[in-house]
Amino acid sequence: MTNAYLCFDAGTQSVKVAVCTAEGETLARSVHPTTLSCPHPGWVEMDADEYLTLALAGMRDCAEQMERKGLDPAGVRAIMGDGIICGIVGVDDSGRAVTPYINYLDSRTGADAEALASRRLEIWGRETGNPDPLCLFPALHARWLLANSEPFRRRGRKFVHNAPYILMHLAGLSAERAFLDWGAMSGWGLGYDVTQKRWSDEQLALLGIDAALMPRIVKPWDIVGTLSEESAARTGFRTGIPVCAGAGDTMQSLLGCGVFEPGHAVDVAGTCSMFCISTGGIVPGLSRRGSGLIFNSGTLSDSYFYWGFVRTGGLALRWFRDGVCGRSGDDGCYAELSEGAARVPAGSGGVRFLPWLTGGPAGHEEVRGCFLNMTLDTDRFVLWRAVLEGIAAEYGDIAETCRAAGTPVDRIIVTEGGSRDALWNQIKADTTRAETVTLETGGALTTNALVAALAAGDILGGEDGLKAALRRTLRVTGHWTPGPRPDLGKIPFANREDRA
DSSP: OOOEEEEEEEOSSEEEEEEEETTSOEEEEEEEEOOOBOSSTTOOEEOHHHHHHHHHHHHHHHHHHHHHTTOOGGGEEEEEEEEOSSEEEEEOTTSOBOSOEEETTOOTTHHHHHHHHHTOOHHIIIIISOOSOOTTOHHHHHHHHHHHOHHHHHHOOEEEOHHHHHHHHHTTOOGGGOEEEHHHHGGGSSSEETTTTEEOHHHHHHHTOOGGGSOEEEOTTOEEEEOOHHHHHHHSSOTTOEEEOOEEHHHHHHHHTTOOSTTOEEEEESSSEEEEEEESSOOTTTSSTTOOOEEEEOSSTTOEEEEEEETTHHHHHHHIIIIISOOTTOTHHHHHHHHHHTTSOTTGGGOEEEOOTTOOSTTOTTOOOEEESOOTTOOHHHHHHHHHHHHHHHHHHHHHHHHHTTOOOOEEEEESGGGGOHHHHHHHHHHHTSEEEEEOOOHHHHHHHHHHHHHTTSSOSHHHHHHHHHHTTOOEEEEEOOOSOOOOOOOTTOSHHHHO
């Protein structure tokens, strides 16, 4: 069997598991949906142990698929996973969760974010590139858990992200050996030095977070352990497979799109719609208060990017399908809606959609999603086009912000689930005034396989060897040239100048 690697993508809506080769072939694949709960208005919680259970189930599925194909699961060379960059769970000494997993959809820390922002501390922007504390940052989730979670105050030992939580338990690691890769570290938003790739003692002191609660920082391809006997017995894979440290999902999406240098834009059209622009480091014009952009480091050591987002961008599509159309779970509904919406003129006849279903942008968290300007002629196709245009309008604002700061946005690569909608891709091209393309890639899973191959010694040359392997996998599958920019009118709080 060609060298194969066991990979997972632990996202907001599902856990995907696959066995892939370094050439991009998928030998087995499994997907299991996750559960989100909203115990209070503005709160969104998940279960870290559900993530682990779903990953184990997906691994078992993949092992059985391989056996049915006559492939030996024992031939897997390494395990690599990615997960959400803005979300944490508190664990005890054994590494078991003692708190809910809180991610970027949650707004409970809004008041704390405002209080921290009012201090106008220069160190946030200087060390992280993020001058504005935001309620979606794990640094604020940690402060909330320290103040409000009695189980964590009594038994908590570390804060970890969801992918490392899975990887820790696959390898049977305790909290003492908790880890986080240098890219996902920057998902904390605050509390670290982004270029030195380390926790910042000064920032953690300002945040009131004990540095002992933070996981150690490692490279994504570092081997942190091996598959334990217990995990092997539950999955059908052999004991002793090397386990990599993992990476952030957004970082892997950018890497898989061939974003190795400054000047590229990527639309990660997932649950949280993210518009990312690669740079050579912190750009003062973008790391300014009120820009609405977040700065992160990537999977590779010298990669950095800014991103703006609609927290419920992709989730708004599922909400419309399930809640408005009553077609829960029917992915064919999306194609039907876009076919009808393609006949609706640009601008949706004046109908506007605010895509903020779990709260508005910084400074306007109390604003919620809604449709505006509906008439008796408004049908579901008009509404669907308004949803697509509402999210694309956010991207247009981000592109203009970047251009104003001297960062060009001429070509956009669309990846993840939203990339399959041709109408939406054309709307994005028109709204951002940039060439838009899709690529033949396997997304984060096949990118994970290449990182695992590097860790296993099957790709030589370090990061340069990884880049070369990734370039061989890239092929353009779709292309949209920008047409006239649609007149989407003026919506209150709908552009970043209003929010500043």
